[in-house]
Amino acid sequence: MENSQKLALVREETWLAQYEAQIQRRFDRYQEAIREIDNFSGNIIEYASVHNFYGIHFEPWRKGWVYREWAPAAKQLYFFGDFNNWDRNSHPMKKGARGDWEIFLPFEHYKDSFIHGSKVKVHVIADNGALDRIPAYIRRVIQDEKTHDVAGQLWFAKDFKWTDQSYSTKKSLKQPLIYECHIGMAQEKMGVGTYQEFEELTLPRIQAAGYNTIQLMAVMEHPYYGSFGYHVSNFFAPTSRFGTPEELKSLVNKAHEMGIAVVIDIVHSHAIKNVNEGLNEFDGSEDQYFHPGDKGYHEAWDSKVFNYAKREVQQFLLSNIRYWLEEFHFDGFRFDGVTSIMYHHHGLFMDFDSVALYFDENVDEDAIVYLQLANTLIHSFKPQSISIAEDMSGMPGLARPIAEGGIGFDFRMAMGVPDFWIKTLKHKQDEEWDMFELWHQLTNRPAAERSIGYAESHDQALVGDQTLAFRLMDKEMYFSMSVLQQNLVVDRGIALHKLIRLITLTLGGEGYLNFIGNEFGHPDWVDFPREGNDWSHQHARRQWSLVDDPLLRYAHLDRWDKAIIKLANDYQLLASSPADQLHLDPDKKILAYERAGLIFVFSFHPTESFSDLPIHVKNPGKYQLLLNSDETEFSGFERLDGKVKYFTDEHQCIKMYIPNRTVLVLEKL
Incomplete structure (x- = not known):
């Protein structure tokens, strides 16, 4: 192939020359997928609209509600709930040619029973028995506090009045300064925080800190709070444990008024295996949404793996992307577990010490195409959106345009940077720190791909690991942070904490991320309520009173963080050329x-x-x-x-x- 005809990824990254055929094939497969989508639906935006067909919708021209479900292997579906006194047999659904099931409820007959806030389920008779399930495209799911029973909830709230029409993500796209946060643990109280509390109490702190983007974790509904939101059960439902959909919209709207972009963690790398709450074996088969057999089971995460090659699965996931952008005005996504998506081995027990590993038979080419389609949709539907990939493998071209041979993300997480800091602090004395290694680790990244640098994220805050502040100061954080006393351990810890964060900010990428509270050296790890800690919220909260106390040195670290973020904003540090x-x-x-x-x-x-x-x-x-x-x-x-x-x-x-x-x-x- 003539050099001028080569994809830019191959032309510019000469070390990839021997894999030109594989990279070209990926691009060709993507183009073929787009052609098929255009032939099938007209364009990818329309292709990603099945959430407006499946699920529960009011159809004015028919004067009633329709509920549709894709369940090709099921023998019979029955719709039931509060509206029919939970009779599993009175409302059978009819099966269409494509495996779609449907039922229509006329408004005049159900206007008093099929109402806002009432609960519903679908009874599925299939090869795995007769089971009560949650509709796959349901928009809201709630759990009964007494019985712990989970059900879908009808949500017919009036349209939310958005006032963010003039908001633009240009600043965030240019140099994202990301504040990673979790709604439920964002308050100091011993309990689950809410969307409303976050809007009123936490957003002003983030604005004052100077960050231009927030990354919300655990927005998609998940039955186990302690999963940090990564075991999703209901992909179209914002979690009800934090409040209502309107309260989430209000939070996003307020953030936009403050000039802050809002991206969410989107979990398309796997799904919860629970049958009661999730998609697993919905129509009785094991391969409706997921791969069959061992291929469909993620051993490390105890979860199910999507079959990205199946059209209905593609449409489900792509429609999920469009839904969050359209319905909640989110500004983009941080894709969780991209390494797991891209490889059949999910990156488990892999060092990726050979370029060949990016192009061998273990790469899931259907998954690569899905990620390319996802990025195409994101930037077609909302051109100013931000897409970020969490990948620890170092896949070449991950954050390059698809037309150049890439996968299309705007940014990739610089996952090697926090690993470097942990290894340094764990295994080296201060006098052993290697300046050559430090420079190399913080600057060694693909020139044509933008990275999000970070010293630590939620991963380093979890039980079993330690935050940088705790790793530096340990128990002295609990006893020696007063401004009225001097402590050598604390002096060292604060000094290095400041240096580590600024050098990571200025060398580590074209964007920067901080996990909520870590900017002021929050002393605790993160441990969600669970049986092993007697369901305590002690470590699933943020102790803002520490940074608000002028007699504690947490306030000094907070002032430093504000100063370096202001520096980045004032001089557009991360939008400038590398150091x-x-x-x-x-x-x-x-x-x-x-x-x-x-x-x-x-x-x-x-x-x-x-x-x-x-x-x-x-x-x-x-x-x-x-x-x-x-x-x-x-x-x-x-x-x-x-x-x-x-x-x-x-x-x-x-x-x-x-x-x-x-x-x-x-x-x-």
Whole structure:
């Protein structure tokens, strides 16, 4: 093939040359899939509209409600609920040619019984028995507090009045500064937080912190709270444990008024295996939505794996994407478990130490096409949407346009960065930190793919792991965070916490993510109520009172986070070109670089400070301090005079006093 005709991914990434045929085949399969979709539905947006056909809908022209379900292998379906006194036999559904079942309820006969807030189920008779199920496309699911019985709930609330028509995600797309959060654990109370509490109490904190994007976890309905929202049962239902759909819409609307984009974790990598609540064996077969046999079971997650090749499954998942964008005005998605989606082995026990592993028989090419279709839909339906992939395999082209041979995501999570910090803190003494390795780990990423850098996310906060703050300060966080006392462990921890976060922000990617509360060094891990902890909410909340207390040093870390996020916003740091290294001294543990016209000078030395240390800069002139981690407002020791100006010498260097465990940010006047 002529070089000019090669896909850009192959043309620009010469190390992929021997896999040109596989990459071209992926692109060809995608194009064939789009052609089939266009022939079948006209376009991908219409293809992703089956949620408006299946499920429960009022049809004005027929003057009544229709309920439709796709269940090709089922023998008989019965619709029942409050409207018919839970009679499993009185309302049989009729089966159509494609395996669709349907029942119509005339308004005049059911206007007083088929009402807002009433509960429904579908009784399915199939090869796996006669079971009561939740409609697959149901929009709301509730659990009885006494009996724990789960049922679908009719939700006929009046249309929500949106006021976000003028909102644009341009700033978030340019450099997403993401605040990852969980509605239920966002409050300090010993209980489950609500959408309304988040809107009223938490959104103002996020706005004040300067983040331009929130990433909501656990929005899709899941029966087990402790799953962190990753065992989804009802894909079209926002979880009712946090409140009503209108309260979720209000939250999104308010965020948009504040200039904040809202993306959600979307879980299309697997589904809960529960028969009572979820899709598993809905029509009696094991392969309706999922692969049959072992291929359809995710051993590590104890869940079911979608069959992405099946048209009805594609439409279910793509319609799910459109639904969240359209109905709730979400601005995009962080796709969970993309590694699991892309490979038949789900990335389990894999090191991905060979390029061949990205193109061998273990790659699920149907799943790759699905991800390409998902990104096509997202950017067709809402062009300013944000799509982020969570992949630990390093799949080439994941965050490149499909036309270039990529998979089409806007960003990929830089999952190696938090792993690097954990390994460093666990296995190296401070004096063993390697500046060359640090620079390499934070800057080694595909030039044409944008990454979301982060020092820690919810993964590092879970029980069995530790947050960076806890890893740095351990139990001293509980006893020695007063501003009225000095503690060497806390001093070290706070200093490194500040350095780690700023160097990750400025080197680690084209976007940045922080998990709720970690910006101020929240002391606790995350542990949801479960039998093993006597169903306690002690560690499934955020203790805002700690950061609000001026006598505690959590407030100092919070001020630092606000300062670095403001720096990123003011100078569009992450939207600028990658950093240029200016100085690296492995013995003195000094690292300096330039990004967005600013000079960053880091000292990771545990004990020594250095006087008149020359730092070469690209532009001669006069420089001044813009940000200094050693200031007392950030729990520093005020060892520098912020008013001093720095002039370049004949060697185009500025000479500085650099205290140990400090970062200095300079700007040319």
